[in-house]
Amino acid sequence: MRLTKIALAAGLALATALPLLHQAAAADYKDEYKISTVVPAPFPWGIAADKWAELVGQRTNGRIKMKVYPGSQLVSGDQTKEFTAMRRGIIDMAVGSTINWSPQVKELNLFSLPFLMPDYKAIDALTHGPVGDKLFQILRDKGVVPLAWGENGFREVSNSRHPIRKPADLEGLKMRVVGSPLFNDTFTALGANPTQMSWADAKPALTTGAVDGQENPVSVFTIAKIYAVGQTNLTLWHYVADPLIFAVNKEVFESFTPEDQKIVREAAVEAGALCVELARKGLTDGDTSAIEEVRKLGVDVVELTPAEHQAFVDATRGVYKDWTQKIGPDLVKMAEDSIAKR
Template identity: 60%
Template sequence: MKLRRTLLSLMAAAALGTLALTASAETYKAEYKLSMVLNTSTPWGQAGKIWADLVKERTQGRINIKLYPGVSLIQGDQTREFSALRQGVIDMAVGSTINWSPQVKELNLFSLPFLMPDYAALDALTQGDVGKKIFATLDKAGVVPLAWGENGYREVTNSKRPIKSPEDLKGMKIRVVGSPIYSDMFSAMGANPTQMSWADAQPALSSGAVDGQENPLYLFQVLKMHTVGQKFITTWGYVADPLIFVVNKEIWGSWTPADQAIVRQAATDAGKQEIALARKGLVEADKPLLKDIAAVGNVTITQLSAAEREAFVKATRPVYNKWKNTVGADLVNTAERAIAARHK
């Protein structure tokens, strides 16, 4: 009798487990919408593709993800992406810390001018206590953060002259992204910053209405910026733009714990692959990406000396100090300590 009761109990437990899986499976959508700014010809776009492919394979098709580049789910308005994600208009995203910083002020950390002098500094933040604190903040803000990716260090280009000092920027019209800290930084260096979308920036650069812009170097090639008058590049590494893999909280809660674990690990794996793609050609000793860019369209590349870079650091320090309180002094102090202790 005891054996019979044990067998019946095991059968009942198995049946309940099957019912639970079935009930959970019924809550799964046929397709999940993943938002990104850039398409799959870029490392950013590849981040979404790799993630989607890994999830489909590892869940055996239970979770199917469709990519929506160009933030097309919100008519191309990058600044609305985080809000749309929280509201459920978007299910998943690989998003930019810059684009989400108006809604999550702590993300402005990565836009503090000249905070991160190298990739080791960036890694010290995203992979350490700072990254954990930011993920906790995002969780409280209404999304589930899973892993880090990277859009890269942002470098400045223009059609006028080499930029070696803040004086070279004086009066120059520079297209910047929509976050206010960028206007503050370029104003501090004497430039005339203009916020506009990239769709508007391209004709403005072509016509000369705008002199320059700032973006990761891989985009110089992808967008063929030498064809819109960008003949001078300065590599100054003034800010970097980490990417974050996130899921809407309601969507996350609809998946089984096993599938949640699969999606999280897939995001981590995709992030590592994407970071390698974003840094390709820039971490090697001879920086082949710079050679490739210089060879196309007779582009002049200026790499700042330590003394030249320090002049920009000094010019933007008031902006750093102003925004330190906006970001949160404790978080910035933690970041500064992590960078000082990094292994170069």
Template identity: 60%
Template sequence: MFSYLPSRSLSRLSCALVGTAFAAMFATSLQARELSVSTVLSDAFPWGQAAQKWADLVEERSDGELTLRVYPNSQLVNGDQTREFSAMRSGLIDLAVGSTINWSPQVPELNLFSLPFLMPDEAAVDAVTGGEAGDMVFEAIEARGVVPLAWGENGFRQLSNSSGEIDEPADLEGLKIRVVGSPLFQDTFSALGANPTQMSWADAKPALTTGAVDGQENPLSVFDVARIDQVGQNHVTLWNYMNDPLIFAANQQVWASLSDDEKALLKETAVEAGAWEVAMTREQEAGRLADIQERGVTVTELSDEQYQAFVDATANVYDKWIPRIGEELVEAARNAIEAQ
């Protein structure tokens, strides 16, 4: 037999149940907050490992109260890596470990790192990112609605091709080279006499396989892990023509919603994950090169004179791009490199 409760009692009971459910949901939300992290490459590559390292450190030090969920392969922007910065700025992405190349369409100052042959070695990269120029770059990013937290490194980009040894600009004459979606890359390879062909990485490997393009440029880590030698790329030229630092960053609104402790935790772990990834990437370079050579790839190292020939051939690129990047920023970078 059903017991009867007055409507006023039912109302009170309903309110109590709703209040209890809301309190439970609120407590759960306080206990754990998940933020998305976008990255272009999976954890098979150092880039993806940097994002996962960040996530692991945050979960460990927050006791699970703050978690980062990594979305590799540009999943959050449907594979279009050049949209990552815009998506983060608009709030579709909470956090990212992104490339200076991919973010340069929205932050022109990031083209600093793509200027050909500006930074000859790792010491030069560190001098730029760790000095006044690096601070200026971070200010430019923050001015566009994204909070930069730390540096990582995708590494120096080397040149590979299926045609033969390349040790002077004339060897590039007419070769179709796959490049990322940046006008600066188009200008650099055009200055060298090549035929730069812009395409996504998803399209690049099939194009290399069929011979639709003759070559590509990427860090050795990408060449090694992606086994680019298996698609006919049997010649690699080590020329360190540009370095692609990675940047750990947060959406501005997401950052503002965090407590001071959460902000400190995210920044501290980003700096630590970045430093870890930079060291790992550099330590693995010699081993990767040896593995690539063992697989039958011919590796060409340039003499000082050969290197200078490429520098001279791309000098006019600076005339066009320094005004876009900012003369003060480029000068700060050059001063840092010269002072090291």
């Protein structure tokens, strides 16, 4: 009986202490944790970031308050500085593009190797296999804690001049590309004139005709109304994909209790799965409703034949080989093997 009373007392003490421990931990937490993204809702990317913040707030009973700052506003609109800012603790968290982080993490250029991934199963084979594990370890070594994968989608090419069915159709076109040298090399190999600019500058440049075309996922093309600024020709070529990463500054993550770390991680995984689902909606499993929606907007949508697609693969093979050496031949081989086994 005495032992039972002692056990009950100990249990009550523990039950009383746990909320106090949470309160003490919460007292050390910031009033707000800033999440950086490039685009807001209703883009899948922005919706997923909002969902992450919402789930964490609910499951921590408000101990961790996260707020999304879209438009790369935490890095003055330059999305390529996002990773460095998070690593240094200037921003707390991000749902970031592998493309935008690739200038600081060369291995993330893997996803931008031209025509590496032929389909969505190939993306999944990389992000949810040994390649994804390897990349997450590289990020951890750089002072950032990666938690989950999301997706912005395959990037398709559009322009205001004419349909693109062969590499020669890109000859001389002024193309807006993201701030990665690999994109410059790819479009140069195809005969285009690539111009690097941030997303904030892209749409005005398309509006004025400063550039002829751009490349982005279908969801971005429709939600951002890129078709309304003269981009009436869209070619589905799946030349690169843009996985997203949910991540937290290392010191911030380690400041959370183990229980809260688990909540933040699991919420990121759930939000990431939602992001992938939304990014692929109307584009997979025989559902082409997203493409039909684009056609209804008056856009000429080109779907390449296998032979036409191969011509683009051949034209960019030199870029693929050069960048394999820069990214790391072993990692590229691991990726190729994972895709072959998908």
